[in-house]
Amino acid sequence: MSDKPHLDQEALAELQDVMEDEFDVLITTYIKDSSDRIAHLRSALEQEDADGFSKSAHSFKGSCINIGAPRLGELCAEAEKAGRDNRLGDAAAMVDAIENEFRQVEDNLRRFLE
């Protein structure tokens, strides 16, 4: 299990500085986007589309890194690699882990907004 934090407080603070009034919008967008990605990962898994799975995980990884959710980013990287190596057998557990971590991140972000 990764020892990376759920949220990178420093990165978030800098984002807040950059985004100013739009920081809320960004967080909401990220949460919405991430839910879509998780749904996408699951459907790719059902269709046994390893390539689509890998690409989705890759994009998800990028936005997690940018928003300051390093642990979730790392889980996405693992999923991306599994998809690329065509190891979808391990993937269902990975998506579960991603979803769990995402819940944590979402909770933390909502708290951060308040």
Place this chain on the structure above:
Amino acid sequence: MDDSLSDNRPLRILIADDSDSDRLILKTLLRRLGHEVEDARNGEEAVDIFRQSGADIVLLDALMPVMDGMEAAHHIKALAGERLVPLIFLTSLSDADALVRCLEAGGDDFLTKPYNRIIIEAKINAFNRMRLMHRTLSEHRDLIRDRNRQLTEEQEIAKRVFENIAHTGCLDAPNIRFHASPMSIFNGDVLFACPRPAGGMQILVGDFTGHGLPAAVGAMPVAEIFYGMTSKGFSGSDVLREINQKLGRILPTGMFCCAAMIQADFHLNQLQIWNGGLPDGVLIRRNGALETVASRHLPLGVLGAARFDAGMEVFRTEPGDTLLMMTDGVLEAENHQGSMYGEDRLRRSLEDRDAGSSPFDAVMAGIRAFTGKQPEQDDVTLLALEMVKEADLVGVSERLPQSALEGPAEWHCVYEIQDRSLGQFSPLPLLLHICMEVPGLRRKSGEIYTLLSELYTNALEHGVLGLSSDWKATPDGFGRYYAERERRLQTVTDHFIRFTLSHTMTGQGGQLTIVCEDSGSGFDYQEHTEEGNENGYSGRGLMLLRKLGHSLNFREYGSRVEIVYDWHFSEVAAR
């Protein structure tokens, strides 16, 4: 020039990323840096936006649905054409192969996630500088290309004007071979040939110092003088003196014209040559022997009139002899190692040539073999003049330029030349010029010139100077005759030669009466007009006079000769 060249103008930046949150972050970052941002959610949208509104810089996510960044990069670079539109890939890719593929697709750099404000700003600025530099260079290149095209167009027009003035005259005569670069006028090389009204031809080969327009400008007056004077019957020396004086006046110091004047007489079978600063010419005898025609003078335009020597060297020739003259481009033709063709190789080309191959072809082939390319590509001017029988050149002299002005029909004039001027000045061009004012006589310039010239030569050499034409029967005597002629001319006093010309119209055309009188004691024209003596010079002259003139009368022991010359409208019109 748009104002993105100034640093204040915001850049128009196109970003494409399928992640909404990443796009939002990047867009906000860039806007806060003062730029205008348009965003797309995939590669296809990005290409559409770029096609419609362009962008100064494009940031592309590598992996996107619909159309990925690599393909979009390809399209955008193609649309940008010559413009440099920096293309930066946004990526969390980490393996080297994937990064290399991004660059191969046309990417200029990467930005890795998470985005760093400072790095983004630095990269955008760096690429903007590169973009501006590229555009400045492109603009300068376009400017240079435009200027160059304009210059080429102007040269093309100038070349056409030059060609009209400095036309090649009778260079297409069957006994002339030449090579001149098509743009030779801008190399400063000139090559003119003009038939002489009395038969034979005059050729000028020249090489101005310098290149381009300044060299070409000097060629214009040279052509005017050369063609104008030659077609009026002036000798090579006269033409040289005039050109030298003109060039001395108009050319800046340090600019001059290396030149050779060749006066070819196919009847007397002789060449008179003046070489001022051109490489040695070569006279190739029919039997293969080579003679050098060395430069013995300074180029044209250097010396003042008083010190200029226009004396031409006389070479007796036979049909089949060939004269080669060239500009230094021939000797300076370089091979790959940078060595020059040179005089020795030229001689070897001539000596080693196959029987039946012409000297001209031998030298051209020699240059080609030495340089490994076509001489056509070089600034090479090469002329070969073959001595031929006079009869082989029928028709060449009829192409003298004509004026369409209507001239006088009824006139009378007396022109007398005296003492010192007898040795220094030839009245023939002037007299011919007067006769040529009559349109009907213009096509007859050759015959008229021959009449005038024979009368004048007889009057001067036999009448005034008392020389005997018998001397000229042998080659030794030929030299002695001309030496004696020179000597006696120096001391001539109390003598004159007087021409009286009258012209009147007749029913069928016109009639020119020429009376030539001299102050000499006369000569025995009877002896000279006997049959069988037509090989001698004056003998030939008298035969000619008889043949051309409709009546020929000798008075006062030959010191007064009258010739009546009739011309007919029909003959003139038929030409």
